[in-house]
Amino acid sequence: MLYILTALKCEAAALSGLPGKIIITGAGGLCPDALKELDLTPQDKVLNIGISGSKRETGSAYIASSVSMEGKKKLYPDIALWQKLPVSELVTVTEVKKEMSDDLLYDMEGYLIAEWALKVIPPSSVCLLKIVSDSGKEFPSKQEITDLVRSHLTEIKVIAEHMSLEERPCGYTCLAEDVTEQLRLTEYMRNELCDLMHYARVSDKEDVLLGVIDGLRRSGRIPCKSKKEGRQILDEILSSLR
Amino acid sequence: MRYSAVYVEKKAEDYPLTKSILDKLQDIRIISVDHYKDIFDRKRQDIAFQKENPALILAVREGRRIYKGASVCQSFGNRNFYYASSVMNCPFDCEYCYLKGMYLSGHIVVFVNTSDYVSDVKESLKEGPLYICASYDSDLCALDGLTGLASFWADLARDNEDLLVELRTKAAPSSFRSIPNLIYAFTISPEEIIERYERNTAPLSARLDSANRALDAGCRVRLCFDPLIKTDDFEDIYGRLMDTVSSAIDFSRLTDVSVGTFRISGDYLTRMRRAYPDSEIAWYPYVIKDKVAQYRQADDKAMQDFVELRLEGLIGKEKIFKWNE
Numbered sequence: 001m002l003y004i005l006t007a008l009k010c011e012a013a014a015l016s017g018l019p020g021k022i023i024i025t026g027a028g029g030l031c032p033d034a035l036k037e038l039d040l041t042p043q044d045k046v047l048n049i050g051i052s053g054s055k056r057e058t059g060s061a062y063i064a065s066s067v068s069m070e071g072k073k074k075l076y077p078d079i080a081l082w083q084k085l086p087v088s089e090l091v092t093v094t095e096v097k098k099e100m101s102d103d104l105l106y107d108m109e110g111y112l113i114a115e116w117a118l119k120v121i122p123p124s125s126v127c128l129l130k131i132v133s134d135s136g137k138e139f140p141s142k143q144e145i146t147d148l149v150r151s152h153l154t155e156i157k158v159i160a161e162h163m164s165l166e167e168r169p170c171g172y173t174c175l176a177e178d179v180t181e182q183l184r185l186t187e188y189m190r191n192e193l194c195d196l197m198h199y200a201r202v203s204d205k206e207d208v209l210l211g212v213i214d215g216l217r218r219s220g221r222i223p224c225k226s227k228k229e230g231r232q233i234l235d236e237i238l239s240s241l242r
Numbered sequence: 243m244r245y246s247a248v249y250v251e252k253k254a255e256d257y258p259l260t261k262s263i264l265d266k267l268q269d270i271r272i273i274s275v276d277h278y279k280d281i282f283d284r285k286r287q288d289i290a291f292q293k294e295n296p297a298l299i300l301a302v303r304e305g306r307r308i309y310k311g312a313s314v315c316q317s318f319g320n321r322n323f324y325y326a327s328s329v330m331n332c333p334f335d336c337e338y339c340y341l342k343g344m345y346l347s348g349h350i351v352v353f354v355n356t357s358d359y360v361s362d363v364k365e366s367l368k369e370g371p372l373y374i375c376a377s378y379d380s381d382l383c384a385l386d387g388l389t390g391l392a393s394f395w396a397d398l399a400r401d402n403e404d405l406l407v408e409l410r411t412k413a414a415p416s417s418f419r420s421i422p423n424l425i426y427a428f429t430i431s432p433e434e435i436i437e438r439y440e441r442n443t444a445p446l447s448a449r450l451d452s453a454n455r456a457l458d459a460g461c462r463v464r465l466c467f468d469p470l471i472k473t474d475d476f477e478d479i480y481g482r483l484m485d486t487v488s489s490a491i492d493f494s495r496l497t498d499v500s501v502g503t504f505r506i507s508g509d510y511l512t513r514m515r516r517a518y519p520d521s522e523i524a525w526y527p528y529v530i531k532d533k534v535a536q537y538r539q540a541d542d543k544a545m546q547d548f549v550e551l552r553l554e555g556l557i558g559k560e561k562i563f564k565w566n567e
Contacts, residue, residue, distance in 0.1 A: 065273045079247040122288040199525040
């Protein structure tokens, strides 16, 4: 699942037609409460889209190459080749920043989101996309924010589509649970069988595995009477796949 | 090769090699980092993603730079067998590569403090002659256009006659340095294995052409039939490989050859399986012996014997080295 997180409703208002689930987290300190509600899994992706303060040109968009927050370790999401936007360091602050460094972007949620996400998912599954809205002096209206985000919808779409591509599988099961029960395997042997099933699938040898099981069943050796018999059968399956 | 970004460690900024590499990479995103491990050693990295979106990390190597050769590697009869890690990770993407289980990241780290490697080698040479495999943790020949590190090790060999350097490659370099104590080692695999498992590497014909160019330039050349990969049609594809190689290469001109079946540390294999759930090689049901995952002894022997027998008709037995001898 791709989670697209924005702090503000007016940011989310621009994000039509994107794959993934849009979540409005609330700004700054409100963000962690919203994140707690999400049950992130290792296969999920997180795309944070929002406005930022900077001395850079208003309306320009950046991918965060790093995100930092006072007193915390700097975090680095991975950069993908298909992310065509320029990169910039992002600093998350707790109060609106009036004085800004030349090359930095400032927001109020990025670090909180990255820190939360990176506890579960890889750095390549996190992307923080920030659009410069102001330099800390004059602030845009809600409509202006929506327009700013909308002006980068094409780039945002490319990133969201890449991030929502099909997940790679983590495991395979091709034997019915009753077969593994009938083999009377110990937990260790059961894990061995799981690895063998995985190998059979990725090497396109599932037919071989199922054929061996079928033959053993027809010859009456499955169900097994003991763990020792289960071990022998597991060894036969191993030999047939090696 | 395209890189998604270049991370430059602050300490590495002023090194000439950093400047030379950055000069060659125009229009690339450059990101300054305090320490290369801030990127390379992050938790939960997706190596498969990073192999497709590789970043380059320029850093200073502190601490150990030269290591004792591992038991799964071949010393070719040399006593002081070491390997040097001047680059971590490889521009190629071989499905069976142990680096995928060894490192937490798929990004490539280039260590730019070459002068420290010179000092280390000179210090180690005080103990006696040294055999260093400089291209185990990367393919320095493939990266030479960018880093110049294959040339660096060639220079080091030229300047230190007690230092024997091996540069192993799956690329097809076109220029060579004829130095008596420098060996160009070409990994030789069947075309079917290259296409299926050695992504982005040079085709077999290009490797053989390159090996011939090295021989013509008067260089020492080693052919490495390593790793041999078990397939259902092993004898067919490796038989054809031996036919191709024996007709392309004059074996009497070779320094030696090596033969070795695929093997990998059991710990690395565990990580590789996690990173590559679809890899047939990672998930093969290996035997773990002495903490090394390897083929069943009978398979291992049959595969090595098959290739060795073909080699014995081409080169003296004393010039054939096997990993588990």
